[in-house]
Amino acid sequence: MRDQSSPSRPSRRGVLFGGAVVAAGTLAAACTSNAEPSDGGTAAQGGTLQGDNDKPGKKVTIGFSAPAADHGWMAAIAKDAEAQAKKYTDVDWKPVEPTNDINQQISAVESLIQAKVNALVILPNDGEQLNQVARKAMDAGIPVINLDRVFPDKLSYRTWLGGDNYGMGVSAGHYIGKKLKDAGTSNPVIVEVQGIATLPLTQERSKGFADTLKTYGFEVTDQQAAEFTVESGNRVTTNLLSAHKKIDALWNHDDDQGVGVLAAITASDRDEFFMVGGAGSANAMREIKKGGVLEATVTYPPTMAGSAVKLARLIAQGKGMADLVELQVPQSITLASETITKANVDTYMPLGFES
Amino acid sequence: MSDAGVDERGEAPVSVSKETPEAGPPGVPWWRRPPFDDTRHLGLVLALLLLCAVGAITQPDNFLSTGNTVGILVLAATIGVITVGQTFVIIGGGIDLSVGSVMALASVWATTVATQSYGPAVMALCAILVGTGAGVVSGLLISYGRLVPFIATLAMLVAARGLAQRLSDRRTQLVQQENNAIVELSTTKVLGLPLVVYIFLAVGAAGWVLLNRTTFGRRTFAVGGNPEAARLAGIDVRRHTVLLYALSGFCCGVAAIIIMARTTTGSSTHGDLYELDAIAAVIIGGTLLTGGRGTVIGSILGVLVFTLITNLFILNGLQTSDQLIAKGAIIVVAVLLQRRALRSPT
Numbered sequence: 086m087r088d089q090s091s092p093s094r095p096s097r098r099g100v101l102f103g104g105a106v107v108a109a110g111t112l113a114a115a116c117t118s119n120a121e122p123s124d125g126g127t128a129a130q131g132g133t134l135q136g137d138n139d140k141p142g143k144k145v146t147i148g149f150s151a152p153a154a155d156h157g158w159m160a161a162i163a164k165d166a167e168a169q170a171k172k173y174t175d176v177d178w179k180p181v182e183p184t185n186d187i188n189q190q191i192s193a194v195e196s197l198i199q200a201k202v203n204a205l206v207i208l209p210n211d212g213e214q215l216n217q218v219a220r221k222a223m224d225a226g227i228p229v230i231n232l233d234r235v236f237p238d239k240l241s242y243r244t245w246l247g248g249d250n251y252g253m254g255v256s257a258g259h260y261i262g263k264k265l266k267d268a269g270t271s272n273p274v275i276v277e278v279q280g281i282a283t284l285p286l287t288q289e290r291s292k293g294f295a296d297t298l299k300t301y302g303f304e305v306t307d308q309q310a311a312e313f314t315v316e317s318g319n320r321v322t323t324n325l326l327s328a329h330k331k332i333d334a335l336w337n338h339d340d341d342q343g344v345g346v347l348a349a350i351t352a353s354d355r356d357e358f359f360m361v362g363g364a365g366s367a368n369a370m371r372e373i374k375k376g377g378v379l380e381a382t383v384t385y386p387p388t389m390a391g392s393a394v395k396l397a398r399l400i401a402q403g404k405g406m407a408d409l410v411e412l413q414v415p416q417s418i419t420l421a422s423e424t425i426t427k428a429n430v431d432t433y434m435p436l437g438f439e440s
Numbered sequence: 441m442s443d444a445g446v447d448e449r450g451e452a453p454v455s456v457s458k459e460t461p462e463a464g465p466p467g468v469p470w471w472r473r474p475p476f477d478d479t480r481h482l483g484l485v486l487a488l489l490l491l492c493a494v495g496a497i498t499q500p501d502n503f504l505s506t507g508n509t510v511g512i513l514v515l516a517a518t519i520g521v522i523t524v525g526q527t528f529v530i531i532g533g534g535i536d537l538s539v540g541s542v543m544a545l546a547s548v549w550a551t552t553v554a555t556q557s558y559g560p561a562v563m564a565l566c567a568i569l570v571g572t573g574a575g576v577v578s579g580l581l582i583s584y585g586r587l588v589p590f591i592a593t594l595a596m597l598v599a600a601r602g603l604a605q606r607l608s609d610r611r612t613q614l615v616q617q618e619n620n621a622i623v624e625l626s627t628t629k630v631l632g633l634p635l636v637v638y639i640f641l642a643v644g645a646a647g648w649v650l651l652n653r654t655t656f657g658r659r660t661f662a663v664g665g666n667p668e669a670a671r672l673a674g675i676d677v678r679r680h681t682v683l684l685y686a687l688s689g690f691c692c693g694v695a696a697i698i699i700m701a702r703t704t705t706g707s708s709t710h711g712d713l714y715e716l717d718a719i720a721a722v723i724i725g726g727t728l729l730t731g732g733r734g735t736v737i738g739s740i741l742g743v744l745v746f747t748l749i750t751n752l753f754i755l756n757g758l759q760t761s762d763q764l765i766a767k768g769a770i771i772v773v774a775v776l777l778q779r780r781a782l783r784s785p786t
Binding site: 153155156160282307309310314316318319320321323324327328329344345347349353 | 499505508511514609611612614623627703704705707709711751755756757761
């Protein structure tokens with residue numbers, strides 16, 4: 086989701102230079118323990134499909150390819166997919182090395198096609214550029230479950246499953262719009278800290294937000310782009326807080342950069358407004374629970390990876406989804422963007438990912 | 441080794457005497473010499489005043505508020521500290537492309553669970569040691585490994601970023617509650633300014649003294665101006681080069697402490713593209729990219745110009761892409777002016 090337009094620059098240059106320094110560094114890295122606080126149990130979900138679908142069935146091999154885990158969200162994607170696959174005794178799990186290099190991802194998927202897996206779960210670095218190889222898989226009779234970033238060509242995937250960027254804006258817009266309306270605020274100052282402005286996903290989020298606010302008679306006062314990093318979130322927010330002496334509400338598109346946004350708010354001693362986040366990180370959920378400026382976050386759940394693996398298994402085994410009348414798995418599933426507040430944070434906590 | 445007379449002989453033809461620390465009247469002790477011996481920063485000061493005027497006119501309420509001034513100084517602190525180190529490296533005839541990555545690495549290393557369990561002082565020390573260590577590695581590669589500075593620090597740029605990603609598992613590492621002393625550096629205010637601003641000022645002042653009032657500073661000018669002449673004058677050029685990069689790394693370590701305080705995290709994504717900002721600030725601050733000439737004050741003014749531009753753009757609701765264009769234009773204009781100044785006889 087995050088790095089559609091920013092394939093890892095450093096790592097590619099890294100291939101050329103500095104091998105020796107890396108080797109020395111690796112040795113040093115091994116000496117510093119760095120156990121992250123245990124992951125918030127991103128893999129805890131499961132058993133949501135009814136009926137006997139979870140019972141062992143025909144043995145299937147599922148291949149998996151995704152971008153490198155540059156952010157908490159992407160790290161959670163890989164972890165979640167793997168955890169879900171390991172739950173089934175009838176699934177042979179074949180993940181390939183995650184990479185931000187489009188060519189490498191193409192050849193990785195090709196190797197999975199050669200290996201004749203029964204189904205493929207692909208989160209492409211770029212839907213357009215991975216389209217051809219996905220199509221090749223489909224032509225070879227391997228069903229492709231397209232995760233999140235969509236392939237433009239419908240012949241390239243059997244089922245698409247992903248998040249709703251427009252819906253994130255809608256959820257955030259409803260929370261902010263309703264709260265301000267109920268408080269009787271007129272002409273509120275609503276500011277938005279976006280992710281990378283050039284990404285279509287960012288534009289969709291902002292459009293959903295603006296469209297929803299309009300139904301309350303409000304509009305976005307100011308929006309600034311950050312770069313999905315803690316540091317950029319901090320820098321942009323520090324300046325935004327100066328730009329507006331009084332703010333009523335702030336929507337930050339991304340909980341990873343939200344850590345920096347919150348730090349800027351704390352340093353400025355401002356608390357006249359409330360903030361809504363995006364994505365649903367465990368960290369944001371803890372802040373919401375604690376009570377403070379961050380009142381809510383809207384989800385873009387990485388658990389979609391686990392769901393995609395479940396669907397891949399069902400498709401490969403020729404089963405349908407027990408909650409539907411259909412005999413087969415649907416062609417397209419868009420996740421809902423839910424709003425997490427203090428009232429329901431405990432329910433969502435197990436799904437939160439560590440940023 | 442004796443330093444008497446070193447500077448006359450070590451001076452390169454390009455490092456015109458007016459720009460060197462020896463410009464003061466001979467025999468006057470350093471504390472009596474004026475801090476500025478000419479008007480070369482006038483342009484930058486004027487640019488800063490102009491930007492302030494634009495801010496005061498377009499956003500009179502917001503721009504002149506204390507909150508905004510503090511915000512600008514806090515944001516300038518991180519890059520400012522890095523720029524001080526970069527100034528030394530560039531005056532010494534080199535370039536350090538790795539500053540952003542080294543800062544990220546230092547912040548990540550300082551926020552590992554192992555380091556955090558020993559408390560804030562160890563975290564700060566760790567950041568500085570890691571930064572300085574990375575600088576020493578670059579310096580050794582350049583002076584004894586005979587790598588071009590551009591290549592050696594480019595290698596460090598990618599390697600340090602990779603190592604930071606590896607150490608952190610590409611996650612954002614929060615500064616834990618019990619180490620809040622780090623975070624408090626940006627929230628605790630003395631005389632209205634957060635402590636990180638004082639760190640910035642202290643590094644700037646120390647840098648100025650080191651460059652203008654010590655043997656180390658004189659040798660830096662000599663090495664950058666003409667390394668062969670410096671060698672003949674008895675300066676251990678290779679050792680001095682290592683020290684310069686170590687100093688730059690040290691500054692990255694200090695900057696890592698500031699960024700940990702500012703963002704409450706250590707992360708491998710910190711300091712992305714800082715090398716460009718730092719080098720640009722040094723250049724528009726009047727330091728020659730070819731070495732031998734430059735000032736710390738100019739670099740700091742350069743950082744303030746860039747930070748102010750970003751601030752003014754966001755205050756006026758303009759987009760990031762426009763900021764980049766403005767920055768680019770400023771760099772070009774500054775370098776063109778510099779070239780004219782060089783051509784004119786001093």
